[in-house]
Amino acid sequence: MPSLSYPFLERLAYIRNFGLNKYKTKEEFIEFLHSKEIDISQRTLNRDFDNLKIFGFSVVYESQRKGHIITDEYADEKNLLDRYIELTTLKSFKENYSDYYQKYVIDHESKSEGVDLITDIFDALDKDLTIKFDYQKFNNEFSNREVCPLQMKVSQNRWYILGLDIDQNAFRAFGLDRIKKLKIGSEFNPKEIDKSVFEDLEIQKFCLGVNKPIFDEKKKEEIVLEVSDFLIEYWKSKPIHFTQDVTDSHENGFNTVKFILIPNLDLIKLIVSSLGEIKLTKPRTLKDYISSNYSDALRSVYE
Template identity: 25%
Template sequence: MKKDFYLTRYALIIKRLERSPATYPEIESYLLGSFEFQDANITGYSIRTLQRDIRDIANLFNFDIHNKKKGDNRYYIESRPVMEVDEYNQRLLESFQIMNAVNAQPDFAEFIHLENRTPRGIQNFYDLLFAIRNKKILEFRYFKYKDQTTTSRKVRPLALKESKDRWYLIAKDTKDEKLKAFGLDRISDLTVTKAGFRQEQTINLKEHFKNAFGIMNLEEEPEKIVIRSTKEQAEYLKSSPLHHSQKIEKETDSSVYFAYDLYPTYDFIQEILSFGNQVKVMEPQMLIGKVKEMLKKSVQQYDDPSAE
């Protein structure tokens, strides 16, 4: 059994048992019949390997897999993680499957085309996770895009958050005790200090970002936002919602109306503008005004030949 193939096995075992309980021979038949095993030229799968895989799955993905009791030797998933962890695990599994497909068969790279971009700031990922878990003060230099300055920061790290293919450190700034987001690609000279800290009160970051779009951590009350989408664009929005609060208000022969419960951040307005004439904001009036103003400025810069 190839050592670099284990993550693919985990994903296939989970996929099979999510469908229904199965005996070892049924699991073995499913795995050996999969395209993944066939492409890797794997012709055997022992019960000892299955038992080891089940233990590893429990540790890595928080899935408990057991045998049925007395006279029924089928394996089944006894417990599943909560929704948030389950979503994380699903994304983790998908990433592992892609990674293993490419690594197991190098010629697959000819058919899989990933974004040509260089991740920045990821080199500090482990150090940041260590500091968060062990509650260690962080010191670093931080570059601000707005005024093109670099300043020294000292923070109490709380979490890492992803937004639009970028990673951010969520931390309490010791200077003003405010909760802030720092782009990992703009952090330099990172030091995990020996000084620890105690969290005086529990911060529910999931609740904090519940009504925000993107990374902006705002305290404002959310608003009801309604957009009208063309039928074609609506299919993309249905398959990949802009926000977890998205719901369909109504449908007509030519349009679909989507409603959201969030604060209209700058990131959200940029997202709406990216749809062009496929999407129109219907409410609130304040947001309509902001979108119109930004569109007007965009047109003006093309009309003004002297604009640099």
């Protein structure tokens, strides 16, 4: 993968937007980019298609239509490409206008820690290379890790690398803000990784956050929540998951919202920390689990 400069990211965004859910020939892509004063070859376009796949997009050629279609099946409202562009722009702004930023901006949320690692991580993802780093635990101690990176994920403004922890021989998620001294390691063969790791990777698409599922079945379920009028407008503007479906059902100041999710601790935290702004309707198994483990503190979830 080339350097993740802004012109490169801008070109990827143009290609993504032009071919998103539409069949376009390579000639049409190149002609469109030319209209934006960006000239590239078919070879460069092929590499850009591969780079879009790293950002989580599907790029498929259909011979009958003689064109490529770009889809974003698992994206939230903002996908990795958009989030990275925003993060890079924010970091550049903070650095170039640091005096103004500190003087005029109250910022306790935007996080650019780890952004400098993303270029190397994407390069490792692109070339199937391991990454080695020191990882800061919650007790502030560091441990040495070597990982076969498979995908990245953004949750609650934090970036994570998902992959195989070689020493543990297990799927793990690592927050970029806790990674230090990252180095590129040796080449690995994804086909030699146990299929259970890729199953865990697929599970992550249907989990909030990066915590493991709470049930052994690890199956996708319809999650039905009643969300207050106060909170629903925020969810409409910033969906919390790509399966979010805000229905037309509204009663007593609450709106019915449906998801397809695999229940995990992050989902429970979302519900129980809402102070009554979110109520769980179904599934019954999840209601029983919360009732058994958090009944004293969280009676408002069901009332």
